[in-house]
Amino acid sequence: MQTVDDRKSQSGWQQVLRSAFNAMLVPFLAIFTAVVVGGVIIALAGGNPWAAYLGLAQGAFGSARAWSETFVWATPYIFAGLAVALAFKGGLFNIGAEGQLAFGAVATAWVGYALPEILGIEIPGILHLPLAIGAGILAGAIWAAIPGALKAYAGGHEVINTIMMNYIALNITSYLLNGPMKDKNPLNVIARTPEIAEGARLPVIFEGLRVHWGFPLALLVALGVWYLLWKTTLGFEIRTVGANPDAAKYAGINFRRVIIVTMALSGLLAGMAGAVEVTGLNYRHELGFSIGYGFDAIAIALLGKTHPLGVVLASILFAGMRNGATRMQFLTQIPVDIISVIQSLILLFVAADAIIRYLYRIKAKEDRLVLTRGWRG
Amino acid sequence: MDWRRFSFIGFIIVFLFTVVVLIGGSRVSPTIIISSMLTTTIAVATPLTLGALSGVFCERAGVVNIGIEGMMLAAAFFGWLAAIYMNTIFKFDPSISLWTGVLVAILTGGLFALLHAWLSITFKVDQIIGGTVINILAVGITGFLNRQMFFGEGSIFGGNVPHAPGLLPSLSKWLTPLCGGPQGCLGLPTLIQGTFLDQKPVAIAAIVLVFVAHYVLFNTRWGLRTRAVGEHPKAADTVGINVYRTRYINVVLGGMLAGLAGAYFTIESVPSFEPLMTNGRGFISLAAMIFGNWTPFGAWAAALVFGASQALQINLQFFRDAIPPNWAFLQHAYIVGLAPYVLTMLILTGIIGKTTPPAADGQPYEK
Numbered sequence: 001m002q003t004v005d006d007r008k009s010q011s012g013w014q015q016v017l018r019s020a021f022n023a024m025l026v027p028f029l030a031i032f033t034a035v036v037v038g039g040v041i042i043a044l045a046g047g048n049p050w051a052a053y054l055g056l057a058q059g060a061f062g063s064a065r066a067w068s069e070t071f072v073w074a075t076p077y078i079f080a081g082l083a084v085a086l087a088f089k090g091g092l093f094n095i096g097a098e099g100q101l102a103f104g105a106v107a108t109a110w111v112g113y114a115l116p117e118i119l120g121i122e123i124p125g126i127l128h129l130p131l132a133i134g135a136g137i138l139a140g141a142i143w144a145a146i147p148g149a150l151k152a153y154a155g156g157h158e159v160i161n162t163i164m165m166n167y168i169a170l171n172i173t174s175y176l177l178n179g180p181m182k183d184k185n186p187l188n189v190i191a192r193t194p195e196i197a198e199g200a201r202l203p204v205i206f207e208g209l210r211v212h213w214g215f216p217l218a219l220l221v222a223l224g225v226w227y228l229l230w231k232t233t234l235g236f237e238i239r240t241v242g243a244n245p246d247a248a249k250y251a252g253i254n255f256r257r258v259i260i261v262t263m264a265l266s267g268l269l270a271g272m273a274g275a276v277e278v279t280g281l282n283y284r285h286e287l288g289f290s291i292g293y294g295f296d297a298i299a300i301a302l303l304g305k306t307h308p309l310g311v312v313l314a315s316i317l318f319a320g321m322r323n324g325a326t327r328m329q330f331l332t333q334i335p336v337d338i339i340s341v342i343q344s345l346i347l348l349f350v351a352a353d354a355i356i357r358y359l360y361r362i363k364a365k366e367d368r369l370v371l372t373r374g375w376r377g
Numbered sequence: 378m379d380w381r382r383f384s385f386i387g388f389i390i391v392f393l394f395t396v397v398v399l400i401g402g403s404r405v406s407p408t409i410i411i412s413s414m415l416t417t418t419i420a421v422a423t424p425l426t427l428g429a430l431s432g433v434f435c436e437r438a439g440v441v442n443i444g445i446e447g448m449m450l451a452a453a454f455f456g457w458l459a460a461i462y463m464n465t466i467f468k469f470d471p472s473i474s475l476w477t478g479v480l481v482a483i484l485t486g487g488l489f490a491l492l493h494a495w496l497s498i499t500f501k502v503d504q505i506i507g508g509t510v511i512n513i514l515a516v517g518i519t520g521f522l523n524r525q526m527f528f529g530e531g532s533i534f535g536g537n538v539p540h541a542p543g544l545l546p547s548l549s550k551w552l553t554p555l556c557g558g559p560q561g562c563l564g565l566p567t568l569i570q571g572t573f574l575d576q577k578p579v580a581i582a583a584i585v586l587v588f589v590a591h592y593v594l595f596n597t598r599w600g601l602r603t604r605a606v607g608e609h610p611k612a613a614d615t616v617g618i619n620v621y622r623t624r625y626i627n628v629v630l631g632g633m634l635a636g637l638a639g640a641y642f643t644i645e646s647v648p649s650f651e652p653l654m655t656n657g658r659g660f661i662s663l664a665a666m667i668f669g670n671w672t673p674f675g676a677w678a679a680a681l682v683f684g685a686s687q688a689l690q691i692n693l694q695f696f697r698d699a700i701p702p703n704w705a706f707l708q709h710a711y712i713v714g715l716a717p718y719v720l721t722m723l724i725l726t727g728i729i730g731k732t733t734p735p736a737a738d739g740q741p742y743e744k
Contacts (some may be wrong), residue, residue, distance in 0.1 A: 045525050093505055147722075154726035159443060159505060160667070161725060163660045164718040171718075175711035291653075295513050302506065335524035340517030348510045354500040 027303055027310070029356050030349035031317070038342035047334045059327025060320030068209035072281060073319030076101070078218035079273035080293050081300035081311040082225050083266045088306045089229055090262035091242035096147065096162025097270040098294030099169030100140040102285075104271025106173050108136035108278040109285040110181065112196025125199035132200040133275040140271015141264040143169065148263025152256035158263070166294060177287045191287035202280035212280035219312065221272065226308040228265075238262050270297070299347040318343060382668075386678045389720070390418075393685045400707075401696040414688050415572040420646075421691075422677075422684025423580040424449060424655075427638035428662025429669060429676035430583075430590050431631040435490075436671060437594060438627035439607035440497055441504040441739040444511030445635045446659025448489045452639025454519040456482025457650045458526075460643075464542040471542035479545075479579070479640045486636020487629050489515065494628040498621055501741035512659075520652045545577045545645045579641045586634065590673040603627055607735035610742040620742050635659070657718075664721040670732045679724070686716040 039049035060070050080097045087094035094100075111132040116123055123131070147161035177191040184194065204212045229235040241248040241258045248255050273293065278285055300318055304310025321343065325336035349356050356362070394414050398407050428445045435442040460478030463469045469477070489511055496507040573581075594600040605613040606623045614620050638658075643650050661683055669675025690713045693700070700707050707713055 041521075045522075095509075150722065150726055156722065156725035156727070157667075160660060160664050161722055163657065164664075164722050167657050167718045168715055171711045171714050175709055178711075179709070295509075295516065298509055299513060335521055335528075337517065337521035337524050340513070341521050342517075344510060344514040344517045347513055348496075351506045351510055352496050352500045352502045354502070 023305060023307075023310075025362065026353045026356050027305065027314075027350055029360055029362075030303075030353070031346055033349050033356065033359065034342050034345035037345050038338060041341060042334055042338060045334070047332055052328050052332045052334050052338075055328035055331040056321065056324035058324065060324030065209060066323065068206070068211040070316065070320045070323045071211045071215045073323050074315045075212075075214045075218050075280070076273040076277050076293060077296060077300055077315035077319050078222060078312055079269050079276065080297035081304060081315050082222060082308060083269035083273070084297045084301035085304060085306040085308065085311050086225055086229070086238075086269060087262060087266040088301060089242050090238040090258065090266075091245065092148075092151070092259065092262055092266070093159050094144065094162055094263065094266045094270075095159060095294060095298065096144060096165045096169075096267075097273075097297040098290055098292070099162070099166035100143045100267040100270035101274040101277075101293050102169045102173050102290040103143045103274070104136035104140035105274030105278050105285040105290060106176060106181070106193075107139035107271070108132045108200075108275040109193040109196060111135040112200040112278065113194045113284070114181075116197050116199075122197070123199055125201075128197060128199040129202065129279060132196065132279055133272070136275025136278065137268045137271040140274065141268040144267020144270065145260055145264040148260040151263070152259040170291075173285075173290075174287060177285070183284070193284045193286075195283045196278065200279055201283060202276065210281065214276035214280035217276065221269070222308040222312050225269070229308075234258075234261070296343070299343050302347055303350050382670075382675065383678060386682050389682050390685045393689045397689060397692045397696070400699050400701075400704075401692065404696060404699055410692070412572060414685070414692060416575055417688035417691055418681060418684040419572065419576060419584075420580055420684075421687045422680045423583045423645075424638040424641045424658045425662050425665055425680035425683050426583040426587060426677050427579075427634050427641070428659050429665040429680050430586055430673060431486075431634040431638070432663050432666035433590065433594070433669075433671055433673055433676055434603070434627045434631035434634065436666070436738050437607045437735055438603050438624045439610060439735060439737040439740065439742070440494070440624055440628050441508065442490075442493060442628065442631060443505055443508035443660070443663060444489065444493050444515075445508075445631075445638075445662055446655055446657065447508075447512035447515030448486045448632050448635035449639040449642070449659050450519055450653070450655045451489055451515040452482040452485040452636035453642040453654060454523065454639075454650050455485040456636075456640045457643035457648075458522075460542060474542045475545055475644055478644045479637070482640035482644070483633045483636040486639060487633040490629045490632020490635070491625075493632070494625045497741065498624050498628070501743070504739050504741075516653065519650075523650060523652060542648075544648055545579065547575050547577050548573070548581055577645045579637060579645045582637065584677075587673045587677045594673065604735070607737055610737050614742075614744070624742075638662075661717060661721055664725060667732055667734075668724045671735060682720065683717045686720055689716060690714050 035053070039053065042049045042052050058066070060066055080101060083097050083100070084094050112128075115131070116128075143165060144162070147156070147158045147165055150156035150161050151158045174191065177193065181193050182188070183190075183192050202212045202214050202217075204210060205215075227235075229239060237248070237253050237258050238261075240251065240253060241255050241262070245255055248258070274285075274290065277289070282289065296318060300311055300314040303317075304312070304314040321339045322336075325339045328334060328338075329336050394411060397414055398410050401410050428449060431445050431448075432442055456478040459481035460474045463474035463477045464471055493507055493511055496502040496510070497504045592600075594603065602613065602618050602623055605616075605618060606620050606627075610620045613623075639655075642654055662680070665679035665683060666676045668679040669677070690710060693707055693713055694710055697708055
């Protein structure tokens with residue numbers, strides 16, 4: 001047991017290291033345990049876990065190209081993970097990142113390909129790119145603010161409402177991408193938009209590698225979210241409403257406004273994930289591209305303990321797994337879907353850290369992580 | 378369940394039916410349309426009804442279960458897998474294979490629910506997070522096994538996806554001695570015959586289970602204990618009710634209901650499995666449960682509304698050409714397909730009266 005005096009005698013950076021170690025211990029052990037259990041599943045399914053994990057690691061971090069692809073995968077994960085994490089800080093569970101991302105991507109793609117045609121001029125890149133990304137984050141923010149407002153004023157629970165908004169977004173984007181916004185190219189049979197104009201594209205960082213400026217932007221935004229949450233009044237209000245809504249009410253915080261703003265900010269980040277994927281990577285929006293990001297984002301936010309730095313690390317890990325999985329499948333014929341199993345196991349062990357603490361005999365030092373509050377919320 | 382809510386539900390269902398009759402009435406007689414709408418409504422409401430009942434059992438005992446979607450998906454997969462194995466590997470006849478599939482689906486639901494119970498009751502994990510874990514786990518496992526067993530190189534079925542050995546037969550098949558005659562079943566009106574006797578076993582079971590659930594919850598000692606544990610666990614504990622055990626059993630029972638709902642997808646509705654095929658039904662079930670104010674009959678009524686809005690989509694596709702030009706938006710399946718989701722959100726705003734969850738819903742109990 002560490003006493004107060006012990007802590008005082010340590011220097012500042014030792015304390016920081018110690019608290020970082022404590023914060024990362026359980027997630028690390030959760031990852032380790034999930035990888036072991038995943039290996040058992042691979043073996044049961046008739047594969048060789050060593051070969052599989054070796055292929056996975058090679059594919060994820062084995063070369064400059066592998067790193068580049070991992071960062072490409074990590075970019076939307078960081079934005080979407082931050083979206084879910086920010087909502088958690090405000091006591092809200094945003095399962096709708098997927099729909100917000102899809103809507104952001106559609107809006108960005110539209111500004112990217114249709115606006116120059118409508119205006120009849122070529123928009124200079126310095127204007128077009130911010131416009132395109134701005135449209136995406138605005139669309140995401142609006143899409144998330146709706147369930148936020150329903151929660152604040154009508155008591156509709158955001159868990160169900162954000163899920164419903166996902167299905168609504170999926171239906172509407174299906175309609176748009178198969179109808180009015182479909183790429184008119186006669187060779188095209190896929191539900192996708194035309195390519196966006198050159199001026200609306202995020203450039204790549206290194207010639208020949210796909211990693212684009214969206215990745216540094218994501219890191220910058222993570223820093224911004226940290227600053228917002230811990231250094232501004234709004235951030236304080238968000239965290240207060242999240243920690244104790246009754247106390248927030250008595251303290252005179254307009255909790256309805258904070259709920260809506262939190263959801264809008266969360267949707268803004270998710271919309272940015274879509275916007276950056278369109279402007280930096282795909283140069284168009286394609287149906288089905290957005291599917292699965294919502295749940296991945298939740299897992300990332302939880303693994304990162306809803307802290308921006310944790311989210312960045314968790315995103316790079318998940319991105320590495322997704323990226324390396326293709327090489328693993330190529331080398332060992334084990335389906336990439338095993339990654340989803342391992343990721344859900346990680347989430348299981350992070351959420352139920354009691355299992356990990358029991359397995360490795362770690363004493364609980366902090367209070368249990370309470371993120372949501374039933375239907376009454 | 379108050380009259381306002383029931384009449385609201387009745388109004389929506391009548392409205393949805395009227396739309397279809399107005400559009401298709403020129404092609405087909407209204408009786409046939411109504412009969413077909415009723416049949417579809419009850420059939421597609423089946424997983425929603427069972428899912429909502431699953432939620433009612435869990436939450437009446439005080440455990441929030443948003444993992445119903447995942448339980449359904451996993452049950453749909455493993456039930457289907459069991460039916461295929463029984464039929465193609467062990468060479469049982471199709472009917473035995475199918476019923477084994479139903480049983481395995483129910484057990485799968487129960488097993489996933491046991492995990493949820495373990496997380497939320499024993500480890501006191503945040504219950505919404507626990508449910509999300511179940512959902513993600515189900516997507517991962519079913520996606521992995523589906524690919525590993527059917528599509529991979531050297532996979533067990535070598536790239537051929539076998540179909541389940543048919544589907545469960547409808548009730549009228551079972552009653553052939555009664556229904557074989559020229560008058561149909563005992564000369565019952567076509568409307569009733571089409572609506573109820575053409576339903577399949579899981580759909581019938583769902584309706585029966587609504588009544589059973591109501592009886593169990595409100596007329597038995599077990600039901601009283603369940604509700605006590607969900608409303609005020611400390612008081613229940615004081616009078617000697619084992620809170621943990623009661624919660625465990627109810628959550629597992631609920632999981633088995635969700636498992637039966639899973640069987641509907643791959644054994645009763647279509648003979649094949651698709652990744653993510655439950656498509657949000659589990660979440661809509663939860664909305665039905667909330668709108669039904671945590672009662673079996675209320676949940677059933679709400680499930681029927683969602684069923685009717687889906688029946689509308691299916692029937693409008695059928696009458697696509699008959700849609701008048703100024704209603705052209707109804708031609709787009711994606712637009713009509715929004716109905717159940719928009720309806721869910723509308724209902725949750727509480728415009729049709731407030732709902733009250735069990736008092737201890739979602740809170741872990743600490744002795």
